[in-house]
Amino acid sequence: MDHHFYRDTWAEINLDAIKANINAFQNHLPNETGIIAIVKANAYGHGALQTAKAALEAGAARLAVALLDEALLLRKAGFTVPIHVLGWVHPKDVQIAAEYNIELTIFQLEWLDETKEHISMPVKLHLKVDTGMGRLGTTTFTELKEIVKEIKHSKWLTLEGVFTHFATADEPNSSLFYRQHDRFQQVLQLLKELDSTPHIIHTSNSAAAIQLPEKSYQFIRLGISMYGLQPSPELAPPFQLHEAFSLHSCLTHVKQVQKGDTISYGAAYEASETEWIGTIPIGYADGWLRKIGAQGEVIVEGERVPIVGRICMDQMMIRLPKKMNIGTKVTLIGSQQNERISIDDLAKQLDTINYEIPCMISNRVPRVFYKDNKKIGCVNGFQNL
Numbered sequence: 001m002d003h004h005f006y007r008d009t010w011a012e013i014n015l016d017a018i019k020a021n022i023n024a025f026q027n028h029l030p031n032e033t034g035i036i037a038i039v040k041a042n043a044y045g046h047g048a049l050q051t052a053k054a055a056l057e058a059g060a061a062r063l064a065v066a067l068l069d070e071a072l073l074l075r076k077a078g079f080t081v082p083i084h085v086l087g088w089v090h091p092k093d094v095q096i097a098a099e100y101n102i103e104l105t106i107f108q109l110e111w112l113d114e115t116k117e118h119i120s121m122p123v124k125l126h127l128k129v130d131t132g133m134g135r136l137g138t139t140t141f142t143e144l145k146e147i148v149k150e151i152k153h154s155k156w157l158t159l160e161g162v163f164t165h166f167a168t169a170d171e172p173n174s175s176l177f178y179r180q181h182d183r184f185q186q187v188l189q190l191l192k193e194l195d196s197t198p199h200i201i202h203t204s205n206s207a208a209a210i211q212l213p214e215k216s217y218q219f220i221r222l223g224i225s226m227y228g229l230q231p232s233p234e235l236a237p238p239f240q241l242h243e244a245f246s247l248h249s250c251l252t253h254v255k256q257v258q259k260g261d262t263i264s265y266g267a268a269y270e271a272s273e274t275e276w277i278g279t280i281p282i283g284y285a286d287g288w289l290r291k292i293g294a295q296g297e298v299i300v301e302g303e304r305v306p307i308v309g310r311i312c313m314d315q316m317m318i319r320l321p322k323k324m325n326i327g328t329k330v331t332l333i334g335s336q337q338n339e340r341i342s343i344d345d346l347a348k349q350l351d352t353i354n355y356e357i358p359c360m361i362s363n364r365v366p367r368v369f370y371k372d373n374k375k376i377g378c379v380n381g382f383q384n385l
């Protein structure tokens, strides 16, 4: 895993923070509730393999992802725990999932019909019920009964789990959240009557687990807060979260400019006096969006400084309070001395949610992993190109 890289921009992933967050949830939840670590989208940009390993070491029992490709990546890397694909997998690909013992999501009769044509070994399914998210899942009892009946009669398919996903669990006092709970209760009752209660029931994302830990069933599906982020600004957990992701770069050029000199494309920034300008090698191709430029700040030598001029594909400029050395560390997300720019700060500035921020930092930015406060390796996107 120790892939060297030659650029001066990197993300640091604090695996101890991920472990601390999982432990905090374990303390918050009933004893019998376990944790499914959600590591889709390269673990929300944190690095799927390393995050999954840290999550399992901290006590998570299962992994879940959005895509079959993501599940296969984990399985082929040697993870032996149950891995569940939350999204829709093409019926022609169910056999490959079965070969790698990957659990799938079921909610369509047509899917079952087509899958039967392609499968010749056992595969475990989780029934997804749409109780109000309006994305994936069965919406009627008739449909649900048919699916359960078909699975019972099938040679290779077994019902391992049942689940639903909340649309408004991150809003305190949302009536839809409670309605979804009630609808799911009715589904569980129906499954009981059909004598088909699967042994794994899971409904809660981070927000639901924070709000209603006592309604967590066998497992919660822990995503955003495993990475140390609140599901929404309104939903603070009653325990401390530790942000795992930070982003850094270094000055590669420093120069003095005179009043009237302009910086970057479009000459959109003009020095109003004699100024020190630093260049750093990160740009929109790294997921550091042009839109950040307008009011963006970074931290250098413990001080917040502004981004000046348009962000380019690979570089951007910042205004320095004084002459600084090439190689000086610049923090774009995270802490330096007493200053901190959090993922939430950046999300607010970009008028988006914190989920989007680590996801948008591209794989051109190497992820460097820290465990027990020591650097233990890195993943460099260039290795796979």
Ligand SMILES: Cc1ncc(COP(=O)(O)O)c(C=O)c1O
Binding pocket: 038, 086, 165, 204, 205, 206, 207, 221, 222, 223, 224, 225, 231
């Ligand atoms: C089906 C499902 N379950 C769980 C999660 C995890 O949610 P969160 O990151 O809010 O904890 C997600 C993420 O979007 C999801 O799609």
